[in-house]
Amino acid sequence: xxxxxxxxxxxxxxxxxxxxxxxxxxxxxxxxxxxxxxxxxxxxxxxxxxxxxxxxxxxxxxxxxxxxxxxxxxxxxxxxxxxxxxxxxxxxxxxxxxxxxxxxxxxxxxxxxxxxxxxxxxxxxxxxxxxxxxxxxxxxxxxxxxxxxxxxxxxxxxxxxxxxxxxxxxxxxxxxxxxxxxxxxxxxxxxxxxxxxxxxxxxxxxxxxxxxxxxxxxxxxxxxxxxxxxxxxxxxxxxxxxxxxxxxxxxxxxxxxxxxxxxxxxxxxxxxxxxxxxxxxxxxxxxxxxxxxxxxxxxxxxxxxxxxxxxxxxxxxxxxxxxxxxxxxxxxxxxxxxxxxxxxxxxxxxxxxxxxxxxxxxxxxxxxx
Numbered sequence: 001x002x003x004x005x006x007x008x009x010x011x012x013x014x015x016x017x018x019x020x021x022x023x024x025x026x027x028x029x030x031x032x033x034x035x036x037x038x039x040x041x042x043x044x045x046x047x048x049x050x051x052x053x054x055x056x057x058x059x060x061x062x063x064x065x066x067x068x069x070x071x072x073x074x075x076x077x078x079x080x081x082x083x084x085x086x087x088x089x090x091x092x093x094x095x096x097x098x099x100x101x102x103x104x105x106x107x108x109x110x111x112x113x114x115x116x117x118x119x120x121x122x123x124x125x126x127x128x129x130x131x132x133x134x135x136x137x138x139x140x141x142x143x144x145x146x147x148x149x150x151x152x153x154x155x156x157x158x159x160x161x162x163x164x165x166x167x168x169x170x171x172x173x174x175x176x177x178x179x180x181x182x183x184x185x186x187x188x189x190x191x192x193x194x195x196x197x198x199x200x201x202x203x204x205x206x207x208x209x210x211x212x213x214x215x216x217x218x219x220x221x222x223x224x225x226x227x228x229x230x231x232x233x234x235x236x237x238x239x240x241x242x243x244x245x246x247x248x249x250x251x252x253x254x255x256x257x258x259x260x261x262x263x264x265x266x267x268x269x270x271x272x273x274x275x276x277x278x279x280x281x282x283x284x285x286x287x288x289x290x291x292x293x294x295x296x297x298x299x300x301x302x303x304x305x306x307x308x309x310x311x312x313x314x315x316x317x318x319x320x321x322x323x324x325x326x327x328x329x330x331x332x333x334x335x336x337x338x339x340x341x342x343x344x345x346x347x348x349x350x351x352x353x354x355x356x357x358x359x360x361x362x363x364x365x366x367x368x369x
Contacts, residue, residue: 024109025072031116032082033065038121040064042084042097051078052251073107080105082117093154093162098122100160120158127154127162129181134206135188137173137195140213140220140319144173148190152177155185155199194323198313212321215338219243219331222316224281227291227304235331242276242355243331246343247322249283249311250293255326258343259299266301269349276352278302283311283325333359 030047034040046060049070059068083090084099092098101117137145152164164186167175180186180202188196188209200207213219223234235243246262248255262278269276280302282290287306294304308314312322320329328343332355339351 024075026075026107026109026111026113028070028073028107028113029067029115030059030070030080030082031067031114032119034119035121038119040084040097040119041121042099042119044086045082045084046087048081049073049078050081051076054078073113075107075109077104077106079103080115084119091160093122093124093156093159095160098156098159100158122156122159122162124162127156127181127184128164128179129184129202131180131182131202133177133180133200133202133204135167135169135175135177136206136208137169137175138208138210140210140217142210144171145169145211146171146173148173150175150195151189153187153189154181155187161187195321196323210321213329213337213340215340217337219245219329219335219337220319221335222319224305224307224314224316225287227282227287227294227306230287233305235335238277238279239335240333241274242333242352243279243329244276244348244352245279245281245329245331247281247283247307247317247320247325247327249325250289251284252325254342254344256297258326258328260297262343262348263297263299263301265349265352269352272352272356275356280304281316282306283314283317283322285309285311330355 028049032045032047044060044062045066046058047068048056048058050056051074054074054076057070057073059066059070080103082101084097085095089095090100099119099122103115105115107113137148137150139145146169149166149168151166154162154164156162164179167177169175182201182203184202185199186202187194187199195209195211196207219235221234221236223232225231226233244262244265246258248259259280262280265278266272278301280299282305284290284306286309290304290306294300307316311317320327326343328341328346328348329337330339330346330348330351332338338355339346
């Protein structure tokens with residue numbers, strides 16, 4: 001199953017927090033039942049009530065329907081998610097009895113905090129049609145990506161992501177996507193990772209996708225803002241240096257240990273000096289949010305920057321085709337990408353030391369030529 005998004009999986013598979021009761025706490029009731037005449041195919045159902053400020057409450061059952069009450073809920077805005085099946089397959093619309101309901105709800109102390117949700121089975125035929133879309137896959141420099149296999153999947157709002165098939169690009173980097181419905185949104189993935197940040201509708205005449213820079217590609221010269229000064233900065237400003245570029249955000253759980261690890265590199269490798277730039281690039285909607293988070297965590301051994309308010313749609317993440325975070329790039333002194341992937345899976349110090357050694361001037365032996 002292509003890993004199109006981390007958000008819902010992180011929410012449902014994460015640790016469950018205990019919410020503290022207060023004098024203004026509310027009661028929330030969630031009702032769930034199948035549509036009349038429908039025989040459920042799922043084996044379990046889970047309801048999750050989540051707020052970044054107040055934490056998570058959840059309920060799970062193997063019953064076909066339920067009515068559950070969450071006590072001591074702090075008033076505020078929450079995300080309510082009700083889904084069927086294994087949490088690890090919550091995005092997979094091909095799972096038996098696939099169903100996902102997501103809503104933003106406001107919980108009040110004295111209001112009616114009752115939410116009723118009806119299960120309706122997902123019909124795969126609803127995301128298929130007769131439309132075709134011309135798809136072009138190209139490298140960052142514009143050269144065609146020939147012989148690359150991508151997975152086409154439909155977004156089923158009440159079920160998740162439904163795979164429709166694989167397509168391989170020709171010598172011009174082109175493939176014709178078939179069987180699309182004009183009113184349905186679709187995504188494309190390669191090797192389990194999304195390659196389009198925004199979904200497209202089945203009535204699109206054509207789409208062109210530029211892949212993320214790979215090893216050996218020249219890194220795009222993107223711009224961003226320094227979190228310290230607010231000044232506009234670009235990768236070209238670090239020409240001649242090794243750049244360790246980490247895309248992250250305060251709301252991203254997996255980003256936190258990666259950032260903490262990156263913050264240790266400078267003190268552990270004092271010889272790097274000014275030859276290495278540890279660049280953390282926040283994809284938060286607000287610069288101040290990222291700045292305060294860095295201060296609270298004591299992550300001050302990096303060069304911290306902000307992509308801009310549009311988050312994933314800003315210049316830097318779009319140029320690097322960042323669809324999930326954390327994502328790390330190591331760029332050599334010539335501006336070429338030498339490694340990319342999840343920062344926790346990369347031996348960054350070893351790669352950086354190898355790059356520095358490669359560029360180090362030959363030792364003077366004192367011998368005449």
